[in-house]
Structure formats: C-alpha cells, structure tokens
Amino acid sequence: MTLEVEHLDSIEEANRNQWNHVVEGSDLGCVFHRYEWLLAVEKGLDREPRHLVVSKKGNPIAVLPNVVDELGPVGRLKSIHPGFGGPIATTDEERAIGLLLDAVAERCDGRILFNQLRPYDQGFVRYHGLLRERGYAVAVRSSRFVLDLTRGWEPILEGMDSKRRRGIRRGHDADVEVVEEPVNAPVLAAFHDDYVRVMDRVDLSAFPSSFFAEFERLDERIVIFSLRVDGERRGMYLYVVDEEQSGFQHLYSAVTADHFEYHAPELLHEHAIRWAIDREHETYELRGSTPDFRNGVFRFKEYFGARPIPLLLWERGRPAPALSALNLARTLHRRYEPPWK
Template structure:
C-alpha cells in the first residue's frame, strides 16, 4: 500500500536515486537544493515522499519560509528557482497533495506555493504564440544534440558567428566547481544585481549549493585579459541541466562574453550525456526570452499556484513602489548592498 510521509537526511540518497531517474524531475528537485538553502539561510526543508513496498515512488520538496515582520509562513516548492512541485504518478501526487495540506495546517502556513511546468512544449510558431500567451512566464528549454560538434553545427550561422566573435576577441572560459570560480562568479553577479536595484543572494548560498551538488554543479567564468567578464552556474540531474544564474558585466558587452559563456555550458552538457538544457524563466517576448530563443529553445508554460486557496500566486504585477525602491537601492554603495542584500533576499521567494 502506498503511503505519504516526511523523510529526513538519512534518505537523501534514496530520494536522489528516484529524482535522477524521473523524467519530469529537475536539478532543483535534488535533495541538495533543500540542503543548501537550509545551510545558507536557515529555512527548514520538508521533503515528502510516497513509498510503496519500501521504495520511493513520488516526491514533493517543500521549504518553510517565514516573513520576519508579519511572521506569516508559507510552504514553497521551491524558493529561489523556477520550479518544484510533485514528481510521480497521478495517484501518488494525490497522496503528496493531501500530506502537504496537512503539513501546512500543522506548521500554520498560510500558503502552499507550488511551482510547476506544463509537460508539453508550446512549439516554435512564435507569432501565433505571442497573441495566445501574452506576457505569461515560460521556461525556455533546448533539446541538445549528442556532442558539442553536432550542437555547434545545429546552430544558425549568425549564432555561430557570435560565439566565435567572443573567441576572436580574446575571451576565454574556465569551467569547474571550486571556491575561486564561485568568487569570480559572485564578482559579476553582485554587481549586476546592484545595477538592477535588486537585493543580492549571499555568497554563502552559492558556496553551499556548489558544495552540496558536488559534481552535479558546474561553475563557468569567462575572462578577458585576466579580468572577469561573465559567469554562471549550471546544475545537473540525470540527463537534465538548468542554469539558475548567469551574469555579464556591461563594460564587456562589445566582446560578447555571455555568448561564449553559454556556449561553454552547452558544449559541456552535450559532451557529458545531458539531453535537455533549461535556460530558465522568462516573460514571453521580452529581452531574456529573445536571448534564449536564439539558441533554439522552446517555451514551456509555467504555473505557480497556491494549493491551499487554489489560486495563482507569485506572478502578480509589481506595484508602483518597486521602481522607487530599485532606484534607491542602486544609489547605495556596492559594499553596503552586498551586506544588506542577503538579509533581505533570503526572505524573497523568487
């Protein structure tokens, strides 16, 4: 008989074995994501599974977040990324849903936010999609070729020339998973967040994620004449990979370091058995959407819902006060926002 239950870190490997073999699971479903968030920010994870004959057959990763001023609690699957949600057969998902709602009651959580993605892509007829989709959020996913040579050959000539432009300009990229690369990535990322007027994640979060994921995490940094120009992090699970963070410094845009950065990630994945690359969340038709579209990625509709109230959540339009806050944040010194930012960012689910 199948039963839903909470598990602890002792079953981490069993959880990951299931997630690695599940077609709909993402790198964010791995136990390491919950583990790293608890290590860096102290948010408590609640991993729910369904077991049948002692074997895990479905999972739902949840993290409890509490607003520091209002003390309002929310269970989120999952914070700080695009996706989470239940993985498993429909009958088992019903058990997970019931258990999650019971957990929300027992933890006094007022929201049960679950971030999921449609199983089928929306196709490539972007003109028709523009009128149907509007400004909804989508994941942009590329099906990779078997090897980097085939992947490069599959790109349109204009895209190949942009990648080669960065190489001709003298940009080089280093891939791995070590403290120096995380430090160099954060150099770019923190400056970009400051320029956007957005509180930055703590460096400790990225260090914790890379440590927890081990060889399932790849950090890439693109350099120009020894200076950091762009950086990103890719996480892997089974045959799937996702890029939750990537940034480049505007003063190097003329050299196209971001094109080389993404290419090196794609080449690494194609050469190491990854078949699906998730470029991450974008608003349909906007700038980041167009950037990802040029690589051949297909949109998949995202759905963030509150399982308690059965209504959409997390996708409302920003209020009028947001541009004012962003402008004020940009005027603060970088050193100060890198200290204050993580204290704020840890409580923002996005």
C-alpha cells in the same frame, strides 16, 4: 498494500540514497528534487523545510519537497525555491500522489496561507485532475527557454539571431578562451561578488554567499565556466547538470556590464552548448523569463534560438479565499509595475 505518509522537518531526516532513488526512478524527477540540492537550500538559505514522503513497506516510493516562502506577515508553502519541485512517485502513482497532495494541508498551518507547486516539466499536467479536485488553480507566470542539443552545434548556430552569431564571431577576434573553473570556495566567492553586481543592475534580489558556498557539496552537478582575456576573468556562468532530465541548465550569471565588450554572454553560451553536446546532454536550458515578448530578457534568450516553454504552477489558498486576496495584490502590483519594465 498500506502506504504511509511521513512529515520531515529537515532533508537530513531522510535517507540520502533512498530519497535519490525515488528521484532517479520517477519520470518527472529532476536535479532540484535531489537530496543534495534540498540540503543546499536548507543550509545556505536557512529555509524552513516541510517535506513529505510516502513509503511502502518502509521504502520511500513518492516524495514532495517543500519550503516555507515568506510573503511579509504570512507564508506560502512552496514545492522548492530556488529550483523546481512538485510531487513525484515511482509506483502506486495515483494513491501516492493523492496522499502527498492531501498531506500538504497538514503542512499549511498557522500563518501559512498558500500552497504553490512549481514543477520543471510540463509532464506534471498529468496530475491536473487530482490537483483541480483539491482546489488548485493552474497559472503561467514565467517561461523557460530550451535548445534541442540533439541537432548538433551547426544547426543551433544557424538558428540564432544574426546579432548573436555576429557576437560569437567578433568575440573570437580577440585573444580569449573559456575555461572550466574548479567548484571551490575561492571561485564561488569570486563568482558571487560579480553575481551580486549583476542582480543589482537588473534590480533583483541576490541569494547570499552562504547559498553559493553550499555548491561545493554539489561538485559533480555544478559547472562554472569563465571567459579569460589575457589571462584575466571577464565574466562567469554557473550551470547545473540535470542528469535525471538529460539537461544542462544555466543557473546564474556573473557577467557584469564591463564584460560585454568582450562578448562574454555569447562566448560563454557557445562554449557551454558545445560542452553539453560533447557529453550527450539532450537539452540546454537558458532558464526563465517573464512570458512577455516585450521583456528584454525574453527577447535576449529568444535570439539564441531557444524555444520558450510555459512554466505551469498550481496554487491554492488555505483557506481557499486567501488565494483571491493574493491574486488581487498581484493585479495591483502589475498595474503599477508592468512586466516589461
């Protein structure tokens, strides 16, 4: 049976239901593959999409979302950012995935000198052979942290560091409550204000408010919790529901330094974990960190009892020698900016 490859320069060129049907039918599909997330990235961040679709008898059976990631004067085709991507298929797996990987070369033109596939699930290692044959090298530059919710709340609490458990207890000594906020424009704007302060504190670039505004389109998949002290917000966390992987993922923080006295991180995580358990999600995700135990973020997430899982990524240069130059630049950067700094 003939399989056809199509290039899409906007997710809006795809049929929403057909695209999401592939995501839902693939074992490796996740919320970040979904049409709605890709639309939020495209509209809210003005990223240039270069998606790929494989169809059989006119019906999509495999997809590979991509956006152009700017690296100064050159560009990199990335499977999705922010979020995770990688090729997924529902049937004719070997042929469909092979066609997607071969078609990536056609999407890397002009100043696009690199291609990076950054999947969420380590199950993507099943495609390592196909990727290696096409010149991709595998690397680990970050990790995610996962709690197994099927154990229930009490074993999870017992598995936390004593400081985290103490923070939860002390937080409840005050008159506090955690509430679920509506995912609307005023709440998202308020969240973004404190989120920017958080990112400034850790010296990282913040996504613009236009991206957060797009989360209204994802209302059923976005959850925002706020800590209330005497009726006033004292920190918020934003989550995404990953039904495809039965997970509940912490995405962004709006807990500023002045919220720490109320033990906002501990109380928000506690509430979110319990909320996810009640809804029978299997995993709770504290998101990523540099894979280095000397890093403060790494240690903070470990103290919640979360298990670090390496995030695999595959890269290649186009042409191939370009990747060597990029890796040299990374080496020089690490020499002058250690990962634990």
